[in-house]
Amino acid sequence: MGRSNITQVSDFILMGLTDSEELQLVLFMLFLLIYLITVLGNAGMMLIISLHLQLHTPMYFFLSHLSFLDLSYSTVITPKTLENLLMSTKHISSLNCFIQMYFFAFLGTTECCLLSSMAYDHYVAICNPLHYPVVMSKICCCRLVFGSYLVGSLDSFVNALCMSRLHFCDSNVIYHFFCDEPAILALSCTDTHDIEIIIFFFAGLTLIVSLITIFVSYVSILSTILKITSTSGKQKAFSTCASHLLGVTIFYSTTIFTYLKPTKSYSLGKDQIASVFYTIVIPMLNPLIYSLRNKEVKNAIIRVMQKIKGSKQLK
Template sequence: MAYFLVFRVHNAGLISLIPLSQLSAYRQMEWENLTSVSEFFLLGLSAQPEQQEVLFGLFLSMYLITVAGNLLIILAITADAQLHTPMYFFLVNLSLADTCFVSTTVPKMLANIWIQNQVISYAGCLSQLYFFLLFGMLEAFLLAVMAYDRYVAICHPLHYIMVMSPGLCVCLVSASWIVTALSSLLHTLLLDSLSFCADHEIPHFFCDINPLLSLSCTDPFINELVIFTIGGLTGLVCVLCLIISYTYIFSTILKIPSAQGKRKAFSTCSSHLSVVSLFFGTSFCVYFSPPSTRSVQKGAVASVMYTVVTPMLNPFIYSLRNRDIKSSLRKVIWVRKIHS
């Protein structure tokens, strides 16, 4: 005797009568498509074999320049007592964040190209995502903090030492670390609760949150809601801090009577403003664009801009054009030569 059950399938409004003997087979097939994932495949930026050597050399060069430049900044500032000021304290933290940020994604990409293996484990993918979000959001917060520092220095120069006290600087950096660590952990745990389909290919060179959500078989509504609420809220705080700070900065610069004074004041924040525009512009295009307008290729190129190019430009734009940093580097190199 055959038994029948009323069973609603995934297509909305479609109800069919399925024999009980076929229902178990249907559920078994459905569970096989939602099996636990043990690894993903990072497809990278290009599938052309002749382009792999070019990409390897290009990204290896940018990675070495980024790490060497930012480490030199950290060494120069920590070795020179005259540079122990709030501006350079934030710059040390930004250089550290840039070094960790680029080290989260590029070494794995270089290893995949070198050994010609695109596999990354599930745990490794989630770990990469966590640290990528952590240092990416940390850089955004530090750029906002540095904008506030420039506001106090230009608009209230006589009160700069009193306002930007060591305690306030430590609190601002510590709060940035705590908020970004908790937010990254929340995104990673929510992603870990999803089930993934049989297709484990990520059309990217690292485990980013949007490509992973596109591979999910379960509804990622909660994940997307958290991205647009918490991510949007943190981004809004950083953007508002930048806009308000630079509004007061520009109004103060315009009130300076001499043209030389205006150029000197603007030169102290022009480099920061250019990096802010590059970092926030590309990251917003990747994470806050409508799903209908997203392109995998455009997203990957934009990701390269703010994950690799911006950290590489940081030593040149911020510090290597700074006479204090150059003087400190000369002292460090000269002392090492004397000791050797």
């Protein structure tokens, strides 16, 4: 395409999920409710873990960072989505669009790495319980979390560098409710083949390494559980892993469906539904999954509620 037709756009228009004003109002109320639950659930989880000494263990250390990532993950996307559902003009500046895209990639990649670290923690706890305090020391846990954030920052930096090379010609309309990489790539008039390969390589590498870590960890865990003779021991081991496995399955299935495919196969309807799920719904589900299936967290919540109730009665 001729260089004269290439422009540097100052803003984009996010088409959102629907043109129907009635449906937009319904979605606004639904997403607002989900976001409030997300904020309360994840912030509450971090607060409970920090206040209760019995929860100062590696598993809950990782879980507190997962709650922080989910809260940040949702906050990067949901407030702007809520704003656009109420506004007739759905503009976003190019700077804010790429900032949103950067933090979305950073938080998503970091969560992938953190989930694999949590799987390794479960592996050590079940397969090497006697060495657990030594292997999963505070220094080791901090290194795993720091490494997760480091990989996330490197991946998002590479993505941002690649996306900054894009040019846009006849349209600045993004057929999505947020600045997602496939939608931006589909909009650009630049030859995106090389950029797609680079992004696909780094995203694929992160997903494959983290999935292999999770798979190997749980194969070893399953092998160890099958050797346990007592029924109560097996139930306790399965209970330890069930919440994490459910969270991993939900997160990775939608992520792989959306990102590990060529931009040409980008489908507006299907990708938007998957995007709603992993950007808005999953951050709400994680604290519910980990708290409702965890006796220690439930007991901590009950104690907090009892303290609040007791303080009100004293007044």
